Amino acid sequence: MPTSGSIKNENGVSKIETQKKENKVSHENKDIITLTVKAQTIDELHLLQKKKSAPTTPKVSQPTLFSSSEDELSKQQLQSISASLASLTRESGPKVVKGDPDKRFEAQRVSHVSHHRITPTIAVSDSALKFTHVLYNLSPAELYEQAIKYEKGTFMTSRGALATLSGAKTGRSPRDKRVVKDHVTENELWWGKGSPNIEMDEHSFMVNRERAVDYLNSLDKVFVNDQFLNWDPENRIKVRIVSTRAYHSLFMHNMCIRPSDEELKNFGTPDFTIYNAGQFPCNRYTHYMTSSTSIDLNLGRKEMVILGTQYAGEMKKGLFSVMHYLMPKRQILSLHSGCNMGKAGDVALFFGLSGTGKTTLSTDHNRYLIGDDEHCWSDKGVSNIEGGCYAKCIDLSREKEPDIWNAIKFGTVLENVVFDEHIREVDYADKSVTENTRAAYPIEYIPNAKLPCVGPHPKNVILLACDAFGVLPPVSKLSLAQTMYHFISGYTALVAGTEQGIKEPQATFSACFGAAFIMLHPTQYAAMLAEKMQKQGATGWLVNTGWSGGSYGCGSRIKLAYTRKIIDAIHSGSLLNTEYKKTEIFGLEIPTEVEGVPSEILDPVNTWSDKKVYKETLLKLAKLFKNNFETFTNYKIGKDNKLTEDILAAGPIF
Numbered sequence: 001m002p003t004s005g006s007i008k009n010e011n012g013v014s015k016i017e018t019q020k021k022e023n024k025v026s027h028e029n030k031d032i033i034t035l036t037v038k039a040q041t042i043d044e045l046h047l048l049q050k051k052k053s054a055p056t057t058p059k060v061s062q063p064t065l066f067s068s069s070e071d072e073l074s075k076q077q078l079q080s081i082s083a084s085l086a087s088l089t090r091e092s093g094p095k096v097v098k099g100d101p102d103k104r105f106e107a108q109r110v111s112h113v114s115h116h117r118i119t120p121t122i123a124v125s126d127s128a129l130k131f132t133h134v135l136y137n138l139s140p141a142e143l144y145e146q147a148i149k150y151e152k153g154t155f156m157t158s159r160g161a162l163a164t165l166s167g168a169k170t171g172r173s174p175r176d177k178r179v180v181k182d183h184v185t186e187n188e189l190w191w192g193k194g195s196p197n198i199e200m201d202e203h204s205f206m207v208n209r210e211r212a213v214d215y216l217n218s219l220d221k222v223f224v225n226d227q228f229l230n231w232d233p234e235n236r237i238k239v240r241i242v243s244t245r246a247y248h249s250l251f252m253h254n255m256c257i258r259p260s261d262e263e264l265k266n267f268g269t270p271d272f273t274i275y276n277a278g279q280f281p282c283n284r285y286t287h288y289m290t291s292s293t294s295i296d297l298n299l300g301r302k303e304m305v306i307l308g309t310q311y312a313g314e315m316k317k318g319l320f321s322v323m324h325y326l327m328p329k330r331q332i333l334s335l336h337s338g339c340n341m342g343k344a345g346d347v348a349l350f351f352g353l354s355g356t357g358k359t360t361l362s363t364d365h366n367r368y369l370i371g372d373d374e375h376c377w378s379d380k381g382v383s384n385i386e387g388g389c390y391a392k393c394i395d396l397s398r399e400k401e402p403d404i405w406n407a408i409k410f411g412t413v414l415e416n417v418v419f420d421e422h423i424r425e426v427d428y429a430d431k432s433v434t435e436n437t438r439a440a441y442p443i444e445y446i447p448n449a450k451l452p453c454v455g456p457h458p459k460n461v462i463l464l465a466c467d468a469f470g471v472l473p474p475v476s477k478l479s480l481a482q483t484m485y486h487f488i489s490g491y492t493a494l495v496a497g498t499e500q501g502i503k504e505p506q507a508t509f510s511a512c513f514g515a516a517f518i519m520l521h522p523t524q525y526a527a528m529l530a531e532k533m534q535k536q537g538a539t540g541w542l543v544n545t546g547w548s549g550g551s552y553g554c555g556s557r558i559k560l561a562y563t564r565k566i567i568d569a570i571h572s573g574s575l576l577n578t579e580y581k582k583t584e585i586f587g588l589e590i591p592t593e594v595e596g597v598p599s600e601i602l603d604p605v606n607t608w609s610d611k612k613v614y615k616e617t618l619l620k621l622a623k624l625f626k627n628n629f630e631t632f633t634n635y636k637i638g639k640d641n642k643l644t645e646d647i648l649a650a651g652p653i654f
């Protein structure tokens with residue numbers, strides 16, 4: 001820093017140093033000259049602020065500025081983006097130009113073309129004439145400025161995170177997801193009862209695609225992110241996300257793997273593209289549409305269209321669905337799980353539905369975080385699909401979850417939280433907007449993240465269930481058949497509508513702990529998991545992160561500190577060789593002691609004051625399991641008939 005170092009005066013206070021225009025100041029005499037800035041106008045002064053940056057950040061918006069051979073790549077990038085945004089029915093493609101439309105005026109002023117202020121006028125919208133400005137892979141700082149300036153309800157919090165609103169939708173809309181059924185997917189995918197894949201035809205997809213593309217091109221500017229999925233370099237997928245909000249661009253910047261400048265230069269054509277026109281509704285006259293929200297997946301075209309929802313999780317989980325299709329084709333198992341690794345290289349997977357503790361328990365100060373939500377298990381080991389984490393932050397506390405707390409800083413997207421209007425301190429207990437408040441941050445914001453996010457084969461497979469009935473033990477050791485039974489069942493029971501007073505817990509069964517995202521029949525994933533666990537000698541565990549001492553309303557949620565102790569004992573191996581007893585009905589092996597956990601809570605019957613009600617509740621849950629599993633009784637799992645029989649026998653017996 002040759003000219004900007006500060007000079008201390010007698011009081012030790014820094015003097016601000018500036019520079020005279022004509023007179024290049026030498027280092028020897030810089031403290032004796034009263035300096036003035038090297039600019040004639042404020043605009044020139046502003047120009048001085050910015051150093052020319054890496055080639056991947058957008059250039060000033062005149063396309064004619066492209067000159068050198070380096071810019072040949074930029075031109076190709078623009079052509080590629082232009083192709084992405086092109087209408088498939090009109091001849092003339094969109095005129096795509098890089099950069100912020102507002103910056104045009106800045107550039108003009110400085111180049112002395114015109115000194116008077118040019119006010120941007122409302123463009124006459126004519127798709128054949130107007131430009132669509134592309135804000136390509138902006139940095140978090142640039143996205144903050146865009147978001148705060150243009151997106152109502154977007155603010156900087158006291159700790160530097162970007163707080164924003166996701167609009168009317170504060171969660172995913174699984175009923176509005178559609179998958180194109182064509183001659184290929186008709187046979188490959190899981191359709192019908194229980195499947196998340198609700199069909200649509202190719203034509204309706206194209207209608208929605210065109211609607212999204214037209215909407216995007218009607219805007220002054222769109223955001224484009226080119227990023228990667230999967231830390232396994234051999235199975236990396238290139239994704240392009242076209243969106244309308246800086247919030248969406250920053251969210252995906254955090255959640256997908258961020259390319260280096262070099263990787264971005266050679267990005268080429270994406271393997272998959274998302275058109276996020278979530279601010280614009282779908283047309284209910286379009287065939288297959290049952291609401292004004294539609295999330296449409298076309299595997300043949302390698303495209304996804306989002307209309308009518310701004311919830312950013314749709315993009316994250318939409319891409320996860322794509323991975324659930326692409327990876328099994330390569331003999332790689334895609335997993336809805338968190339993953340971490342001990343100092344000795346012991347890897348654990350944490351499966352579970354939303355809110356059961358994948359993110360909380362995989363973020364462990366004593367272990368390396370590989371990822372909190374989406375992974376692949378190949379012949380080489382595990383790899384994270386994503387480049388970031390998406391933590392629930394309702395009731396978040398610094399004491400209980402320090403690593404997540406500290407990750408909520410500059411760069412982090414905070415969705416739907418409530419904060420003090422002046423100090424901008426977040427109140428994590430406030431559910432005024434939604435209970436599903438979220439923080440999305442790059443994985444390196446967790447201090448002990450394992451970079452690159454890959455690891456060896458898992459040693460422990462932990463199935464998390466938040467049992468609001470309070471009858472499942474805090475921890476059980478599972479046989480392989482039991483692991484498969486519970487993996488296919490995918491049970492959790494959250495409490496519905498906490499605001500409306502005490503309600504019955506709602507049992508949810510979601511195959512593979514992620515039925516909303518799988519694309520093939522659940523038994524196909526289960527077979528791969530069984531094979532991998534068998535081959536690697538991994539142990540399965542069932543951990544109840546839910547209620548103890550009674551159902552929701554009577555009992556209380558198991559203390560996070562106790563669950564962490566249980567997880568510690570699994571990781572250390574100490575729980576493998578301790579004393580066990582078998583529970584009635586579910587036939588689960590439960591330890592009699594776990595270090596740091598009161599022994600009486602390990603068998604839930606001890607914690608219920610009314611044993612009769614306990615037994616009734618246990619039976620009720622067992623019946624729910626049995627009913628749910630009925631749809632799977634006709635399926636064979638893997639090549640082994642014996643395993644299929646064992647799995648069927650591994651459920652509750654009553």
Ligand SMILES: Nc1ncnc2c1ncn2[C@@H]1O[C@H](COP(=O)(O)OP(=O)(O)O)[C@@H](O)[C@H]1O
Nearest residue numbers: 354355356357358359360392545558559560563
């Ligand atoms: N015993 C417990 N184990 C795990 N999480 C708990 C426990 N008690 C309370 N929680 C809370 O439950 C939530 C779990 O959510 P999260 O880890 O984000 O789930 P997921 O990643 O599986 O969607 C967190 O808010 C966490 O603080």
Ligand SMILES: C=C(OP(=O)(O)O)C(=O)O
Nearest residue numbers: 172313353354355373390
């Ligand atoms: C992002 C999600 O994941 P989870 O709640 O499992 O963290 C979701 O289900 O929308």
Ligand SMILES: [Ca+2]
Nearest residue numbers: 359373390391
């Ligand atoms: Ca999570």
Ligand SMILES: [Mn+2]
Nearest residue numbers: 353354358373
């Ligand atoms: Mn998840």
